[in-house]
Amino acid sequence: MSPTQSGSIFNIDALFDNPLFAGGVGLAGLGAVAATARKGLVVGVTAARRRLLVNLEIGRQDPAYPWVLAWLSQLGPQRGFVASRLTRINNFSVTTTKSRDTGPGGGRPSFFVQPGYGKHIVRYKWAYIGVNREKHNTANMNTGEPHEIVQLTTLWSQRAIFDEVLEEARALAARAHEGKTVVYSARGLEWAPLGEPRKKRPLGSVVLDKGVKERIVGDVEDFLRRQQWYVERGIPYRRGYLLYGPPGTGKSSFIQALAGELNYGVAMVNLSEMGMTDDKLAFLLTKLPQRTILLLEDADAAFVNRRQRDADGYSGATVTFSGLLNALDGVAAGEERMVFLTTNHIDRLDAALKRPGRVDVMERIGEATAYQAREMWDRFYGDVDADGAGREMFLAKLRKLRLLQDDSDATGGGAGERRFTSPAAIQGLFLMNKEDMMGAIEMAEDYFMAEEGHTQI
Numbered sequence: 022m023s024p025t026q027s028g029s030i031f032n033i034d035a036l037f038d039n040p041l042f043a044g045g046v047g048l049a050g051l052g053a054v055a056a057t058a059r060k061g062l063v064v065g066v067t068a069a070r071r072r073l074l075v076n077l078e079i080g081r082q083d084p085a086y087p088w089v090l091a092w093l094s095q096l097g098p099q100r101g102f103v104a105s106r107l108t109r110i111n112n113f114s115v116t117t118t119k120s121r122d123t124g125p126g127g128g129r130p131s132f133f134v135q136p137g138y139g140k141h142i143v144r145y146k147w148a149y150i151g152v153n154r155e156k157h158n159t160a161n162m163n164t165g166e167p168h169e170i171v172q173l174t175t176l177w178s179q180r181a182i183f184d185e186v187l188e189e190a191r192a193l194a195a196r197a198h199e200g201k202t203v204v205y206s207a208r209g210l211e212w213a214p215l216g217e218p219r220k221k222r223p224l225g226s227v228v229l230d231k232g233v234k235e236r237i238v239g240d241v242e243d244f245l246r247r248q249q250w251y252v253e254r255g256i257p258y259r260r261g262y263l264l265y266g267p268p269g270t271g272k273s274s275f276i277q278a279l280a281g282e283l284n285y286g287v288a289m290v291n292l293s294e295m296g297m298t299d300d301k302l303a304f305l306l307t308k309l310p311q312r313t314i315l316l317l318e319d320a321d322a323a324f325v326n327r328r329q330r331d332a333d334g335y336s337g338a339t340v341t342f343s344g345l346l347n348a349l350d351g352v353a354a355g356e357e358r359m360v361f362l363t364t365n366h367i368d369r370l371d372a373a374l375k376r377p378g379r380v381d382v383m384e385r386i387g388e389a390t391a392y393q394a395r396e397m398w399d400r401f402y403g404d405v406d407a408d409g410a411g412r413e414m415f416l417a418k419l420r421k422l423r424l425l426q427d428d429s430d431a432t433g434g435g436a437g438e439r440r441f442t443s444p445a446a447i448q449g450l451f452l453m454n455k456e457d458m459m460g461a462i463e464m465a466e467d468y469f470m471a472e473e474g475h476t477q478i
Contacts, residue, residue: 075180081169082211084310085187089171091197092190093143093152094135112137145186148179202277203286205313207297207305212288221281227274228396228444233384237262238279240382244359245283259358261349261379263320265367266386269445272363275386276316286313292340293322299344306348307355320345320362321369342371349379388426388441394419397444401451402458411458418465442469 079086114137141152151174175182201218227234244260251258264272280287288309290302309315322339349360362380364370374380398412406412419425424442450468454461 073177074174075177077173077183079171079173085190086169086171088190088194089173089186090135092186092193093141095193112139112141114138145182148175148182150175150182150186202281203310204277205286205288205310207290207301210301210304210308212305212308212310215289219277222274222278224278224282226400227271227278228393228400229271229275229386230390231392233386234275237275237382237384238282241279241283241359248357257350257378258356259350259360260381262359262361263364263370263375263380263383264361264386265364265383267388267441267443268365269443270386270388271444272386273316273318276314276361276363280314283314284312286310287316288313289316289318291318292345293319295339297340299341299347302340302344303348303351306358309355309358315358315360317345317360317362319364320374321364321366342374346373346379349374389419389424389444389447390426391416391419393444394425394447397447397451398458401455402461405456406458411462415458415462415465418462422466422469424469 079089113134115132115134117132136152136154138154138156141154143150143152151172153172153174155170155172157168157170173183173186198218200221202221203218204215205212206215207213224234224238240260240262248258264275266272277287279285290297290305292302306315367385375383394416395412398406398415402411416425419442426441446469450461450465453468454464
């Protein structure tokens with residue numbers, strides 16, 4: 022056999038010309054080898070990835086989710102790609118909000134640009150971080166919103182960068198809310214911000230009757246200082262406040278101002294809202310956002326529901342009396358909680374609600390008094406009424422009209438029908454005469470006589 026003939030035995034062309042090989046046995050063998058090699062490669066890459074990379078997944082329900090998106094937005098095009106942080110982001114999304122400001126430039130929309138859905142790569146300090154924002158096909162059954170996640174990926178050896186990212190994102194969110202109060206409302210079984218954060222309302226801008234504000238604020242501050250005292254004595258660390266009185270007297274305004282003073286948010290629940298059931302209320306109270314005051318408005322609604330149920334079998338989807346009590350101090354009631362209840366009808370509340378442990382402090386926020394009228398006048402016109410002459414003329418007009426709650430019949434201008442007015446009504450008069458104190462005095466009689474909602478006694 023010649024060398025040429027001998028070499029042809031190992032010729033690749035001859036191999037494929039072989040009928041047996043071409044019949045499929047050889048091809049199947051090569052396919053099996055290729056499949057095995059591919060599987061081995063995949064397993065190897067997966068193992069290497071598992072050993073070399075680390076992932077951090079943040080769901081939309083987690084408080085850190087908006088923080089991280091806001092942090093990532095700082096790396097976006099609005100910064101001009103400076104600071105050498107941004108490597109590649111392919112997709113962006115935008116949220117447009119209209120400013121409430123009425124000053125120069127007010128009313129213009131603002132744009133919040135953030136990474137959109139998809140995969141991105143950013144460089145932060147010493148680490149490269151892969152970012153994958155996904156929207157799932159499944160949705161929250163209560164809100165209908167799709168489930169979303171943001172997944173951060175980096176080298177295992179650089180995993181400490183996640184702590185720095187989260188801390189910087191939290192600090193960024195805190196700076197964005199400086200000087201503002203976040204108000205939350207119930208959206209399904211979750212808490213969600215109610216619009217944009219609101220500028221803090223100064224506590225001094227809410228004028229209550231003499232000593233009322235000071236008593237409540239003093240009690241709240243004492244409660245916040247005594248967490249360890251409660252723990253050492255095995256007492257649930259929570260405190261309840263009930264503010265009652267007619268509409269327009271400043272109950273909700275005071276709570277918002279108090280939250281601003283404490284750097285707290287407000288988690289608001291309207292107990293008369295349709296769809297607010299006992300179970301839903303109890304569940305929401307176990308998931309309160311941190312550092313928030315819980316505000317339960319229209320507390321008397323639960324007692325109205327109980328009477329309707331007892332009378333005619335009412336079974337509407339609203340909070341009942343027993344459901345409210347269980348949410349406040351039942352087995353599932355949370356701790357580290359400060360709750361304010363408001364009502365316009367204290368007479369509708371059951372004594373069971375007002376016992377200590379559910380309501381620890383009760384204050385009536387009532388109709389306007391001479392003290393409040395005087396304080397409000399000074400806030401509006403103190404700079405142009407240095408000697409107080411205009412203030413005394415205004416108080417005399419209110420007394421003549423018998424509108425001040427703490428004036429007796431003897432000082433109220435003689436016998437006759439008595440009308441009380443609210444601080445909100447007095448403020449409304451002043452707002453109509455912002456820089457005209459004499460106009461406020463002259464308009465007072467017609468304004469208050471036309472004002473609806475006076476209580477006739």
